[in-house]
Amino acid sequence: MASYLADAMYSSYDRYRTEQKLEPDTGLLKSYLIEAHAVSGEKSQHDEIFSFLRQLAEHTLSQVFESEDETLFNVLHGKDVYYLDVSDPRFWIMHTLALSIRADKLRSKFIKVSPSLDNAWLSSQMLERITRFGQFRGFGAIHDETPFIREEGEEAEVETMHLRLWGGSAAIVLKTLRKSEVFPHSLALSSVRLKYWLPNLEDEAVIDNFTFDGKVTALGRSFISHTNLVARLHASYAETIRGIEDELPICFVPENEIPTLKGHPIIISLTRELKDIEDFVRRVFSSSLPFRLWGVSEIYDDDFARVYAVDLHVGRKLTFEVAKDFIRVYLPPASCGNTIARFYANIQQYYDSGASISGGPREQLF
Numbered sequence: 102m103a104s105y106l107a108d109a110m111y112s113s114y115d116r117y118r119t120e121q122k123l124e125p126d127t128g129l130l131k132s133y134l135i136e137a138h139a140v141s142g143e144k145s146q147h148d149e150i151f152s153f154l155r156q157l158a159e160h161t162l163s164q165v166f167e168s169e170d171e172t173l174f175n176v177l178h179g180k181d182v183y184y185l186d187v188s189d190p191r192f193w194i195m196h197t198l199a200l201s202i203r204a205d206k207l208r209s210k211f212i213k214v215s216p217s218l219d220n221a222w223l224s225s226q227m228l229e230r231i232t233r234f235g236q237f238r239g240f241g242a243i244h245d246e247t248p249f250i251r252e253e254g255e256e257a258e259v260e261t262m263h264l265r266l267w268g269g270s271a272a273i274v275l276k277t278l279r280k281s282e283v284f285p286h287s288l289a290l291s292s293v294r295l296k297y298w299l300p301n302l303e304d305e306a307v308i309d310n311f312t313f314d315g316k317v318t319a320l321g322r323s324f325i326s327h328t329n330l331v332a333r334l335h336a337s338y339a340e341t342i343r344g345i346e347d348e349l350p351i352c353f354v355p356e357n358e359i360p361t362l363k364g365h366p367i368i369i370s371l372t373r374e375l376k377d378i379e380d381f382v383r384r385v386f387s388s389s390l391p392f393r394l395w396g397v398s399e400i401y402d403d404d405f406a407r408v409y410a411v412d413l414h415v416g417r418k419l420t421f422e423v424a425k426d427f428i429r430v431y432l433p434p435a436s437c438g439n440t441i442a443r444f445y446a447n448i449q450q451y452y453d454s455g456a457s458i459s460g461g462p463r464e465q466l467f
Contacts, residue, residue, distance in 0.1 A: 102168075102173065102184050102196070103324055103328075106130055106184075106196060106198070106324050107323075107324035107325075109130065109198050110129075110130050110307075110319060110321060110322060110323070110324055110327070111322045113129060113130075113320075128197070128198045128199050128200045128201070128204070129198075129318050129319060129320055130196065130197075130198055130318070130319040130324070130327065131196070131197055131198075131199070131201065131204055131316060131317065131318050131319070132194055132195065132196050132316075132317045132319070132327070132328075132331045133194070133195040133204075133208055133220075133315055133316050133317075134192060134193075134194060134220075134221035134315040134316075134317075134331070134334065134335060134338060135192070135193045135194075135195060135208070135211075135212075135218055135219070135220065135221065135315070136191065136192055136193075136218070136219045136220070136221055136342070136437075136439045137187075137190070137191060137192070137193050137217060137218050137219075138191075138217040138218075138415055138437070139153040139154075139190070139217055139218075140190045140191070146187075146190050147171045147172070150174070150187050150190060151165070151167060151174065153215075153217070154174055154176070154185070156215075157211060157214060157215055158176065160210075160214040161178065161207065161210045161211065161214060162178070163176050163177060163178040163207070164176070164177040164178075165177075172186065172187050172188040173185065173186055173187070173188075174187065176195075178199075178203075178207050179203070181197060181198075181199035181203055181204070181207075182197065182198075182199075183195055183196070183197045183199070183204075183207070184196040184197065189335065189339060191339065192221070192335055192338065192339045192342075194331060194335060195208070201318070205316070208220075208316075216413060216414055216415060216416065217414075217415065219393075219414045219439050219443065220314045220315045220443070221314070221315030221338050221439075221442070222313065222314065222315065222439070222442040222443045222445070222446035222447070223311065223312075223313045223314075223315060223338070223442075223446060223467075224313075224442070224445055224446050224449060224458075224467035225289045225290040225313075225449050225454065226465060226467055227337070227338070227341075227467050228240075228290045228292070228293045228311060228313060229290060229293065230337075231293055231295065231311055231334060232272075232293050232295050234295060234297055234330060234333060235295040235296050235297030235298070235330075236269075236295055236296040236297070237271050237272045237293070237294075237295055238267060238268065238269065238271060238294045238295055238296050238308060239265070239266055239267035239268060239271045239293070239294035239310075240265075240266060240271050240275055240290055240292060240293050240294065241263075241264065241265040241266075241290070241291045241292035241293075241312075242262065242263075242264040242265075242284075242287075242288050242289060242290060242291055242454075243262065243263050243264075243291040243450065244259055244261065244262040244284070244287040244288075244289065244450065244451070244454070245260075245261050245262075245450070245451060246259060246260050246261065246287075246451065246452070247260065247261065248384055248451055249380075249381065249384060249451065249452060259284060259286075259287040262284070262287055265292075267294060271294075284454070285372070285373075285455065286372060286373040286452070286453050286454055286455055287454055288454045289313075289449040289450050289454035290313070291312060291313050291450060292310055292311060292312040292313065293310070293311050294308060294309070294310045294311075295308070295309060295311075296308050297309060297326055297329075297330050298323065298326050299323075299325065299326055299329060302323070302325075302326070305322060305323035305325065305326055306321055306322075306323060306326060307319050307320070307321030307322070307323045307326040307327045307330070308320045308321050309321075309327060309330050309331075311334070313446055313450065315338075317330070317331055317334070338442075341438070341442075341466065341467060342438035342439055342442060343438065344438075344463075345367075345432075345438035345441055345460065345466065346432075346436060346437070346438040348364075348365070348460075348461055348462075348463075349364055349365050349366075349367060349432055349460045349461055350364050350432040350433055350434045350435070350436050351363070351364035351365075351366070351431050351432065351433065352364055352433070352434045364432070364461075365460050365461030366429045366430065366431050366460070367429065367430040367431075367432070367441055367458065367459070367460040367466065368427060368428075368429055368430075368458070368459050368460065369427060369428040369429075369430070369444075369445060369448065369456055369457070369458050370426070370427050370456065370457050370458075370459070371425075371426050371427060371428070371453050371455075371456050372453055372455035372456065373452065373453040373455065373456075374425045374426055375423065375424075375425050375426075376425075378400070378403065378404065378405070378406050378423055378424070378425065379398075379400050379403075379406065381423065382396070382398045382400070382406050382408055382423055383398075386398065386408055386410055386421075388413060391443070391447045391450075391451075392443070392444060392447055393412065393413040393414055393443065394410050394411070394412060394413065394440075394444070395410065395411050395413060396408040396409060396410035396411065396421070397409050397410075404424060404425050405422070405423070405424050406421075406422070406423045407420065407421070407422050407423075408420065408421040408422075408423065412437060412440045414437060414439065414440060414443070415437045415440075417433070417435065417436050417437055417440070418433060419431060419432050419433065419436060419440065428448075430444070441458075441466070442467065445458050445466075445467060446467075
């Protein structure tokens with residue numbers, strides 16, 4: 102697999118350098134970070150994941166094959182091949198050369214078919230930290246406020262925005278935009294691009310584009326540099342999600358034979374005030390994408406709401422408290438930390454790019 106993908110990267114990059122474009126049916130290498138709850142521990146991880154993938158394949162008109170490596174599966178969908186690395190059974194990495202329109206669609210089908218799967222969700226802060234791995238070469242900012250517009254013709258600060266800049270001045274432009282406060286609540290990073298190479302291998306550089314839904318697209322000649330970058334993202338994201346699940350859920354634990362409350366609420370601080378909390382709650386907890394949350398709410402006056410919610414990803418319950426300038430989240434034991442990543446990243450993308458998140462001793466969760 103590594104040899105094949107490396108050769109394909111090399112060939113695509115040479116054509117791109119020569120023609121400054123790709124052939125219509127030539128896909129760049131793409132890697133997707135996917136969060137999965139496919140292993141229960143009742144039998145071998147390989148067997149459980151293979152059984153899970155076969156059920157998934159039946160619903161997506163795909164075929165799945167084992168490989169010589171127990172942690173690598175091949176998925177065939179149409180004429181496209183997807184290589185699924187499940188060496189971490191909770192956080193998978195899927196590589197493919199399929200065109201984005203087909204690969205994105207298949208990933209969406211997987212998640213739609215199985216509530217056990219979800220994207221990785223990268224906050225603006227996490228995307229910006231990724232740029233420190235190499236040379237910051239570009240960014241994108243996509244803001245869409247239409248889910249929160251209540252009436253036709255209602256004026257929004259920024260209804261929709263698609264901004265993209267590639268080049269060596271990316272860091273300066275981003276800093277200038279933020280300092281100007283032209284888009285105070287609408288400048289969430291949706292993607293970042295960086296140039297990266299392993300030490301002493303500058304000739305083997307890769308330019309990777311990371312998007313906030315866990316997709317990484319590679320342009321360059323080095324599969325090793327690309328997979329090294331993806332591995333660093335994987336390690337950082339997995340550590341963050343597991344940290345949330347281990348440290349923050351609210352529960353009682355015996356301490357000297359006395360039940361003691363353990364855990365911490367998660368607090369999302371908003372820089373943009375919620376003007377209509379009831380409407381906000383109704384839209385966010387409606388079971389729809391991208392939040393995937395359903396809830397029953399209690400509205401107190403006009404400035405506070407409590408929502409008893411269910412995450413449609415894994416069916417876990419959690420409680421939200423919504424005020425004009427903050428949102429608190431209480432996780433019960435065995436909660437999925439990816440729920441918090443999804444909620445926070447999409448609050449940034451659709452409502453308030455300046456939102457920050459903390460929990461317990463962590464001043465910034467992501």
